[in-house]
Amino acid sequence: MLQYYRILLIAIFIIRAGNSNAQITLVNGASGDDIFPLVANDMAAVYYDNKEPEVVKRTAGLFVDDIYRITGRKMIASGEVGVLPKNIVVVGTIGYSDLINNLIKENKLNVDDIRSGWEQYVVSLVKNPLPGIDKALVIAGCDRRGAAYGLLSVSELVGVSPWYWWADVPVQNKTSLLLKINPFTSVQPSVKYRGIFINDEDWGLKPWAAKTFEPELNDIGPKTYAKICELLLRLKANYLSPAMHSCSGAFNKYDENKLVADSFGIVMGSIHCEPLLFNNATEWDSKTMGPWDYIKNKHGINKVLTRRVQENGTFENVYTLALRGIHDAVMSGNLTLKEQVKVLGDALKDQRKILSDVLKKPLEEVPQVFYPYKEVLDIYDAGLEVPDDVTLIWTDDDYGYMKRLSNSKEQKRKGRAGVYYHVSYWGPPNDNLWLCTTPPALMYQELKKAYETTADQLWVVNVGDIKPAEYHISLFMEMAFDINKFNSKNIIDHHADFLSEIYGSAYQPCFKKSQLLTIN
Incomplete structure (x- = not known):
């Protein structure tokens, strides 16, 4: 039993490099119209239009690196047609890529099912897409992330795990990569925004980044966030609530952080106690800004929130509407429940006015969320009015059981609902930091119930400092x-x-037996 347990502990840090799409298969020694020689005697190249969003270009570079990890051979990634070999991988976004647009016009590529989609892509094999080009493996996204997901799904298929860097998942070397292509369209994601909240970074992420990965900053900075955002993109996630403890610098302390996140197509947000992307745990200075008290210092608080939206508003964000105390504390002022309802309601109205004034958009077009978490749930139940277009983010009890789901009235809201879930938690009476213990069946049970009651707008999972939550993040x-x-x-x-x-399908009975032994 102990040996089985050791195997599981080791394996939790190793992620599969399996067949992520049954419509693309890796074959040996095959030929034919449906076979694309990614790496054979000659190397294919990756082509993208120079007008593409940065995440598409960056993903092309990641793909080239992935193929090098497998074969030891360097592939060309280029926006110039003149340097291309006879077989190419075309990655791009409908509307940005002239080549993809032309293939659509010439009826060589059908994208009808994703024209109005969200983060979807089509994969197809096209003969003679350009003069001198024999075959093109075309991956066309309805938007920038759809294109990136499509290309990185090929990386995973041929043997590069999303966790190749964070969990040192080994890459099996191959001399050739032949792909059998059955044209297909990806599903539209079940949940619109999907991501992680980095929390309790004091224990691992901050010391490691400060001492090892970014010693020049002595902090979590753009190099670390680049690796985090790459991981999210490879996992087909799109959302990040950054580290926010006072031990580390706030995300907005380093201007490059915003550029890094956007270059990976990651939507930035903030957790339940951080209004409009503002981290009051480290960014609020009571000596120069006054008290974090909405009754005593409403204008001072709204001033910094306005500035934050001005600084970050050109990027893709989900804005949290909130008013709690500093960091993760209750609202300042020792107010009655009725008074808290009034103050929080006023704060939400002011924050929405800030969004409207700065972004110059109808509020229905600005993603906004509200977390009825901890004592805020009591305020909500006491009569707080949350605007109908704002998404309600229901939370678990910090140990995997959902505390609330949308009732019949809340299920009719335009903003619908979302989930804030924990696989890591630091707080009384029990901490859950060093080993993720939430059963997969419990996660499915609770999240499925939430999804069926309109929680399909944002799912964010508290993962502590990422390790050791690899399996749970993937699930x-x-x-x-x-x-x-x-x-x-x-x-x-x-x-x-x-x-x-x-390890191989032959070992599946062993792993099933291991699960039973560890439970017993």
Whole structure:
């Protein structure tokens, strides 16, 4: 039993490099119209239009690096047609890529199912897309992230795990990469915004970044966030609530952080106690700004929130409407519950006015969320009016059980709902930091219930300092991307399937037995 437990502890840090899309398969020694020689005697190249968003260009570079990890051969990634070999991978966004637009016009590429989509892509094999080009593996996204997801799904298929860097997942070397292509369209994500909240970074992430990865900053900075955002993109996630403890610098302390996140197509947000992307734990200076008290210092608070939206408003964000105390404390002022309802209601109105004034958009077009978390749930239940277009983010009890779901009235809201879930937690009476213990079946049960009651706008999971939450992060993102591929039967075997895809299907009975032994 002890040996089985050791295997599981080791395996939790190793993520599969399996067949992420059954419509693309890796084959050996095959030829034909449906075979694309990614790496054979000659190397294919990656082509993108120079007008593409930065995340598409960056993803092309990641893909080239991935192929090098597998084959030891360097592929060309270029926006210039003149340097291309006879086989190319075309990645791009409908509307940005002239080549993809032309293929659509010439009826060589069908994108009808994703024209009005969100983060979707089509994959197709096109003959003679350009003079001198024999075949093109075309990955066309309805938007910038759709294109990136499509290309990185090929990386995972041929053997590069999303966790190759964070968990040192080994890459199996191959001399050739032949792909059998069955044209397909990806599903639209079940949940619109899917991401992580980095919390309690004091223990691992901050010391490691400060001492090892970014000693020049002595902090979590753009180099670390680049690796975090790359991981999210590879997991088909799109949202990040950054580290916010006072031990580390706020995300906005370093201007480059915003540029890094946007270059990976990551939508930035903030957690329940951080209004409009503002981290009051480290950014609020009571000596120069006054007290964090809405009754005594309403104008001072709104001034810094306005400045934050001005600084960050050109990027893609989800804005949290909130008013709690400093960091994770209750509202200042020792107010009665009725008074808290009044003050918080006024604060929400002021924050929405800030968004409207600065962004110059109808508020219905600005993603906004509200977390009825901890004592804020009592304020909400006491009569707080949350605007109908704002998404309600329901939370678990910090240990995996949802405390609330949308009732019949709340299910009719335009803003619908979302989920804030914990697989890591630091707080009384029990901490859950060093080993993630939430059962996969419990995650599915609770998240599926939430999804079925309109929680499909934002799922964010508290992952502590990322390690050791690798498996749970992957499972959470898989469910958020396609909840319908899970059910009450296959979720039971998910972890064993996960491990058997690492070590081989022959070991699946062993892993299932290991699960039983660790439970007993």
